[in-house]
Amino acid sequence: MEEKVYDVAVLGGGPAGIAAALSSARSGARTILVERYGFLGGMSTAAMVYPWMTFHSAVGEHVIKGIAQEIVDRLMALGASPGHLRDTIGFTHTLTPYHPEVYKVLAFEMLEEAGVELLLHTSIIDVQTDQAGERIDRVQVYNKSGTSYLQAKAYVDATGDGDVAYMAGAPWEQGNDTHNVQPMTMKFRMKGVDLQKVKQYMQENPSQFYHKSLIAKLDHLPLTGVMGFYDKWNAADLPIQREGVLFFSGPHEDEVLINVSRVSGLDPTHIEDLTKAEIEGRKQVLQLESFFQQHIPGFEKAVVAAVGSQIGVRETRRIIGHYVLNGLDVLDARRFEDVIARSGYPIDIHNPEGKGVTANFIREGGAYDIPYRSIVPLKISNLLLAGRCISTTHEAQATTRLTPSCMAIGQAAGIAAALTVKHHCNAIDVPITELQQRLIEGKAVLY
Template sequence: MKRELEFDVVVAGGGPAGINAAIASGRTGAKTLLIERYGFLGGMSTVALVYPWMTFHTSSGKQVIKGIAQEIVDRLMEQGGSPGHLRDTVGFTNTLTPYHPEKYKLLALEMLEEAGVEVLVHSFVDKVEVDGNIITSINLTTKSGPITVSAKRFVDTTGDADIAFLSGAPCLKGRDSDHKTQPMTMKFRMRGVDLSKVKEEMKANPSNFYKKTPIAELDELPLTGVQGFYKEWNESGVPINRDQVLFFAGPEDDEVLVNCTRVQGLDGTDVFDLSEGEKEGRKQVLMMADFLQKKIPGFEKASISAVGTQIGIRETRRIDGQYALTIEDVVAGEKFEDTIALSGYPIDIHDPTGKGVQANDIEGDGSYGIPYRCLVPKKIKNLLVAGRCISTTHEALATTRLTPSAMATGQAAGTAAALSITENVAPKDLDINKLKAILEENGVVL
């Protein structure tokens, strides 16, 4: 027998954007449901071991992402689940934020419960029912049979714009020239790493590391990230199409998260490509671990301690929304009348076909604004999106996809969904000043 559920707001996708969207919606009093296909929350942060969170700050160290995102960090710190915001010793950003994924999974559930949000895991959205330009319900595939969920507003935080795509909202994918997307990465952790030995190597051979690495400050800073070992990598012959070694310290003292595999040319919304990507990613993990153990100082006694539940996805579908944020907007530090979030993360495009990464800094005060219009799709009137699938160009997605930015757009989307019900208007027609006022009251920096 098919079950039917009814809510005010349904958030599809239990990653950081979805968690924050559902909390924001629930706190307004809207009857809210969060749906997640895995048995736990956290999205790429937990499923794919995306770690650490980067970044809540601008290049000068000014914090521009707060609100629910900062609440989460504060509560993790209270539980010993995060040291808070630390200097990025790679030097790519000013700060990064380590966190313990298992503690984050549970904290998210606790905060959702406090906000009155119902959570349904092991549930996969496979169909969206639309009447005209209104989503009436979504269909879930579950172990206990099909479930139909109707709502007044839907928030798509699936990362792949699944709800938007299935509803018929216009979507885009990849770069304009060939629709190829940024590569996938199978991340993994290693224990038994001697980070003091790594730090000594960095101080002894600074030219072998990223040009912005704060070598002169390493005696005073905890080692949080390392990018380089160019010589060792170039001599390795490991058949992975990248140009350096990259890893981050933690969450344990002898542990690192390795971000070095690179699976290119596959579509993260194609199940056959995903199947191939999972196999290739795991092959690369073993090759990379063997290289680190044999060639990188400090890894002599290290071993794999965890591998992502699934391969990490940087880019798939995104909506073609009311406005598309561009690389020019980001680099110029553009602020908009309908800015609902700020970010200080630079452009960071992992080449869809080549070895390198395109990086562009942000001018002005080091932050750019994300317009509310980027959360509002064309055609479908009762849908908002947040996280990786908001409306941007391929190039601008290379900053908005990062977790703190996703958390910020999630809070904005959840707040807007609930407010539009209270105001009895379509999300597109929401009074932006009312939305911004509520966001600022709840700690968001605008």
């Protein structure tokens, strides 16, 4: 079997993996990005997680920039994003619509510009470590050409589920106190929606919507998101464990992204459960299409236009690192000396056991730090973590899992991986001041 050797191998091509590969290559490391689908974008494209939330704190401070903002700027230049808009639900300060098909192509272009080698339709099937089990020697991959090995000096696990760290033997945990994870959601788009009719109903029935909704400002703001229609949802009594309707407008004028389906009680890391979730999620899409057409003003002529290539997954393995970020760290807006990213998204836990969402907001509308130690796993010395699998508690993961946060984490992980090669050191021994300086030079916000 053919074996290739790189400085850095980024495994997983979602938002975190894209940012990691870009920052690694821009740092001078020979970098490869491996992705199981025939396109990039991870949950943003495969599962239609839309829009991106959020680049700002609750009081409007722009806390995520760097590669994440560069992507938004380039999408705006292509007419594929309006940039950061006010969240008319009022849950966050802003949200960022984008066109997923343009994002897929832009990611290819940016990686090519940076000199990243790309391998699509390729799955990681095994990880081989040294005799002590403390360092990854190589990973085995499978694709249409058969099986082969990739060897790198440093690796970034951007698989979302922590697959690489798991196969390498890194310690991990999952879920809440009973090991149950947040539910999965099959997202889908409907087109032919009359958003003016939706807006009119909201203005006439404000009590039927989320209490922070910016209904009084809808004459001056574009309608970006809707949470509510509580009366109509309750009257329909669908067998879906939600409390109301949630959707976001765009990317086209008559389109919305529906985030209502919920599949609970299953483990996305167990293939039998994931299979059940895919089947149940698609059944729910058809139920919901009928519900919207029959009950929600403005959807009378709307139809399903697209469904996710896979069900959306909020939570699986959390790899245990040198620091486990916790809920109090988030809510207290804690600062860390080894900060590598910041986020202003609240703790947003979809009940693993049934109905309900627990939302806890950061003190004084601020932002919290994500420390470098939380992206360095225990035991495996040449591995970095990027995305929703980093070292957190169940509560803290409910904010770090959001896409802009994952992008910011990915940028840091890619630079750190390149620095391990430059300094011939273990991941935990990367000079933190040099890493932070590189991030600042890349226009990330750390302070």
